[in-house]
Amino acid sequence: MTELRRMRAEVSHPDAARLATGRQRLQAVIDEEEAAPEAVSRRPFSIGGFMNDTKDGSRNPVRRRPLLSVAVAAAAAVAVTATAVVADNIGDRQDGSADAARTKHSYAEEVLRSAAEEARRGPESDIPRDDQFIYTKSVTKETERKTHKSKTYTDESWTSVDGSKHSWNVFLGQGNWTNPHENEMQYDWSELKKLPTDPVKLILKLCSPVDPPLKPKSLKGVSKEEWKDLHSQLEGMVMRAPVMPKELRATAFEALAMVPGIKAKPAKDAEGRPAIGIWSENALFEGTLLVLDEDSHKVLGSTSIRTPGKKTYDQFSHLEDYAIVDKLKQRP
Numbered sequence: 001m002t003e004l005r006r007m008r009a010e011v012s013h014p015d016a017a018r019l020a021t022g023r024q025r026l027q028a029v030i031d032e033e034e035a036a037p038e039a040v041s042r043r044p045f046s047i048g049g050f051m052n053d054t055k056d057g058s059r060n061p062v063r064r065r066p067l068l069s070v071a072v073a074a075a076a077a078v079a080v081t082a083t084a085v086v087a088d089n090i091g092d093r094q095d096g097s098a099d100a101a102r103t104k105h106s107y108a109e110e111v112l113r114s115a116a117e118e119a120r121r122g123p124e125s126d127i128p129r130d131d132q133f134i135y136t137k138s139v140t141k142e143t144e145r146k147t148h149k150s151k152t153y154t155d156e157s158w159t160s161v162d163g164s165k166h167s168w169n170v171f172l173g174q175g176n177w178t179n180p181h182e183n184e185m186q187y188d189w190s191e192l193k194k195l196p197t198d199p200v201k202l203i204l205k206l207c208s209p210v211d212p213p214l215k216p217k218s219l220k221g222v223s224k225e226e227w228k229d230l231h232s233q234l235e236g237m238v239m240r241a242p243v244m245p246k247e248l249r250a251t252a253f254e255a256l257a258m259v260p261g262i263k264a265k266p267a268k269d270a271e272g273r274p275a276i277g278i279w280s281e282n283a284l285f286e287g288t289l290l291v292l293d294e295d296s297h298k299v300l301g302s303t304s305i306r307t308p309g310k311k312t313y314d315q316f317s318h319l320e321d322y323a324i325v326d327k328l329k330q331r332p
């Protein structure tokens with residue numbers, strides 16, 4: 001039984017007084033966040049050639065990571081109905097809000113470390129040749145927030161392994177060609193093998209300072225803006241088709257656990273079943289949520305929000321199939 005289930009079982013049903021206290025605390029958090037100025041990334045980061053909305057409303061190419069918005073109000077509703085307000089429950093046992101925050105952070109780290117071990121237990125990936133393609137089939141369910149109308153997209157893409165050939169990428173039914181050496185989401189095995197399999201070294205390797213000249217030599221030197229980019233990169237690594245050394249994928253989970261502000265919350269998978277959502281309070285993109293299985297901690301998908309014009313769409317996406325193929329638009 002997972003820690004979330006154990007916590008639910010241990011907590012008695014709240015009475016009206018406890019619910020009122022919880023609502024007051026949550027409302028205080030909401031008021032505080034609404035009053036705080038919103039931070040905007042100074043340097044958009046791209047992973048893999050797909051489009052997503054940044055906090056300033058612009059559109060940037062990113063790896064396909066459609067993610068569902070979990071607003072503070074929605075999180076408050078979940079917290080009140082499940083185990084009577086998380087802050088109250090953990091605070092009761094830890095005697096203080098600071099301890100409660102540390103407990104929530106440590107649980108997210110625990111889940112991500114478990115996901116790393118799960119990755120290590122899995123089979124080693126087949127090694128693609130440089131002249132091959134990675135075929136992916138992903139499914140995205142998109143729901144318009146006001147009308148609640150939903151539409152499901154099944155997208156098939158072919159990515160050149162070493163980036164030397166044209167790639168065909170599809171997002172929400174819209175296909176686009178990527179020119180040779182322009183696709184940032186490559187699967188070049190020789191390059192992937194060069195990446196460190198120590199989480200701290202991986203973070204420092206991936207770190208691209210917003211204000212060069214030098215990369216930080218330790219985690220203490222990583223800025224808030226750089227952590228935003230790192231969170232996006234590491235999430236992209238664990239969300240992409242697992243055609244990479246399994247030790248590298250495991251290391252990416254461990255590095256993700258080191259991102260400041262990483263947290264866990266109750267979530268649901270594509271079928272509405274209980275799951276665990278991993279998110280960062282300093283994420284580059286709003287509403288990002290990595291969804292993991294409640295027991296095995298395997299990746300089930302991701303959620304996001306899309307805001308074209310005045311409309312808002314909640315999205316859930318998952319990788320349905322992937323394969324190494326010899327030709328562009330060849331299916332396994």
